[in-house]
Amino acid sequence: MPDAHPKPRRLLVVLPSWVGDAVMATPALRRIRDALPGAFIGALARPGIDQVLAGADLFDEIHVERASGVLGPKFVAAKLRPRRYDTALLLTNSFSTALIARIAGVPRRIGYDRDARRLLLTDPIPAARNARGKFAIVPAVNAYWTLASAVAGDTPPPPAPDQPLTSTHAPLILPPGVLMRLQPTEAQRDSARGLLASAGLTPDEPYAILNPGGNNPAKRWPADRYAAVADHLAKTHSLRVLINTAPAEIDIARAIIDAATTSPVALADHGSSLSALIPLCTGASIMITNDTGPRHIAAATGAPVVSLFGPTDPRWTTIPVGALPNGRPAEVILVADPDLPVDETANDHPQRCAVDRIRTEVVLESADALLTASGRAG
Numbered sequence: 001m002p003d004a005h006p007k008p009r010r011l012l013v014v015l016p017s018w019v020g021d022a023v024m025a026t027p028a029l030r031r032i033r034d035a036l037p038g039a040f041i042g043a044l045a046r047p048g049i050d051q052v053l054a055g056a057d058l059f060d061e062i063h064v065e066r067a068s069g070v071l072g073p074k075f076v077a078a079k080l081r082p083r084r085y086d087t088a089l090l091l092t093n094s095f096s097t098a099l100i101a102r103i104a105g106v107p108r109r110i111g112y113d114r115d116a117r118r119l120l121l122t123d124p125i126p127a128a129r130n131a132r133g134k135f136a137i138v139p140a141v142n143a144y145w146t147l148a149s150a151v152a153g154d155t156p157p158p159p160a161p162d163q164p165l166t167s168t169h170a171p172l173i174l175p176p177g178v179l180m181r182l183q184p185t186e187a188q189r190d191s192a193r194g195l196l197a198s199a200g201l202t203p204d205e206p207y208a209i210l211n212p213g214g215n216n217p218a219k220r221w222p223a224d225r226y227a228a229v230a231d232h233l234a235k236t237h238s239l240r241v242l243i244n245t246a247p248a249e250i251d252i253a254r255a256i257i258d259a260a261t262t263s264p265v266a267l268a269d270h271g272s273s274l275s276a277l278i279p280l281c282t283g284a285s286i287m288i289t290n291d292t293g294p295r296h297i298a299a300a301t302g303a304p305v306v307s308l309f310g311p312t313d314p315r316w317t318t319i320p321v322g323a324l325p326n327g328r329p330a331e332v333i334l335v336a337d338p339d340l341p342v343d344e345t346a347n348d349h350p351q352r353c354a355v356d357r358i359r360t361e362v363v364l365e366s367a368d369a370l371l372t373a374s375g376r377a378g
Contacts (some may be wrong), residue, residue, distance in 0.1 A: 005108060008039055008087035008151055012080065012106060013059070013114040014097045015045045019274070019293030021140055022049045024319060025091055026180045029145035032089070035152040038159040042083060043238045044076070044100070044278065047104040051275045053299070055183035067096055077103035089151055091144055095120070101147065110150045112143070123150060131361040137165075139318040141180070142173050165342050167298075170315035179320045180300035184279040192279035205238040206376065208233045209262070209280065209298070211289035212256060213249040218350065219290045221308045223252055225360045227259035229288055232364050234262040237371055239285055242267050243275050244277065244294055285376040286367060290355070291317070305331045306363060310355025313346040324373040334358050 013029065016022045016242035022045075033041060042061040045053070049064045061083075065076045073096050081104045088101035090111030098120035101109045111117070113124035125147065127137040133143050142156075143166055158174055163171035184192070193203075201207060212226045230241040241264040243253040265278075281287060288306045289300040291314070297343045298305045307314070314333050321331045338358040340346060346353040 005087075005153075006129065006167070007026070007036055007153055008108070008267070010040045010083070010085045010087070011036065011042070011151060012085040012101070012104075013041065013043045014088060014090045014092050014111075015049050015053075016091050017046050017049070018095075018360050019052055020049065020296040020317065021091075023050055023180055023182065023293070023296035024059075024140045024317065025144045025210060026056060026182065026300065027052075027141060027174055027320070028091075028148035029053075030181065031145070031148045031178075032151055033058050035148075042085065044080070044097075048274055050060075051188075051273075052182065052278070053225070055185040055273070056181065057183070057186065057291070064120065067100060067369060068358045069190070072096070073100045076100050077105075080104040080106075086100050087151065089147060090121075091147060096188050110147065112147070122267075125150065137170050137263060137315045139170050139172060139316065141319060142170075145173055153375060160355075163316070166336055167340055167342055168335055169315050174321055177364055179322055180277045180296065182297060182300040184282060185275075188275045189279045191273060191276040192283070195267065195270050195272060195276050195280070199240075200269065201240055201266045201330050205240055206285050207242055208237075209242050209244050209284045209287045209289075209294075209303075211244045211287060211292065211294045211298075212252050213245045214290045214292040216312075217310050219292065219309075219355060220252070221290055221310075221355050223255035224259045225356075225363070226288070227256045227264075229363055229367065230256060230260045230264040231262045233286075233367065234264075236239070236368070237285070240265065242280070244272065251276065284341060285374070286371055288363065288367060299331055304374045304376070305332050306366045306370065307359055308355060308363070309329060309333060309335045309346065309353075310358070311346050311350040311353045313343075324370070326373045328369075328373050330370070334362060334366060 057359045086105045087108040088106040092341045095117045097116040102120045110123040112127045114127045115292045130136045146156045233239045250268045281298040281303045282301040284303045288305045289295040336353040
């Protein structure tokens, strides 16, 4: 039903804390920006998230804060209070971010009714649950789109009838053609050009990106298999292979380089940064990645992506992707156990869905198919 509140004139959007979630929020954020012409829209973001969204032109102001410690929410709220926001939209599910909005004196506070924060919200949105009382599998892009409806003043549509629940995808509610979008800034492009030059690539040299890290070791496909992928991409498709890792994951990149017979390059050795990853993905022929934030960045730039999922269910992060020239989606999702019943989740079967059950040959075949379909094969 239509929203009874007037549309916000000064809106604070509390952004997700993880890079991938922030990217998955971009369709909803663009919808909010378009639905509120003339409104002042600020964002509260953790460090790093502002870099990812810097070129997206979604906000009038981004407050970069980290609410650490017991008094953290109070200190952050004190910085927000002078902005006199009339509405806060919480894309986070945490108690602390709802507390920040309440202490900051924001009159209307919208978010999902979970994590014991109902009394801190003026507009609690029910979180979908399944028949067993657990949280239902709802893709994050759907969850953010539904929250956007609360400030846009309309009702989110149901999933399209031609999108059944499968072992790899859940139905989306986004209108056709709505995608995640990231746009690099000129400074980020300059950073990427310098990074590629430092890594020894010429301006027109085609390259692939491997993303073998992940905050959870259970998500990481084995390094020796990534090395086999690196060798295949170099020998079969004449691609230079770049390994993207967080600085703390440099040992993973080293293990891949040691196991490879070709010469992949660890970007961390050349001053890589989260900011540079957006233009790097824009120019990449393909990315092979675990279930982690760079997967979403690559998809939001239109790069072909092969995504590997172990004991984390990919349907929580079903994303809209563009089509390649032959009409096939620009992402291939590979799961450890394709035969897992659709009413089960990989999260509940860590052994059955161990990521190392994904075979190297399947990854190579998927990469070959995407490179051929995209016209980027060597």
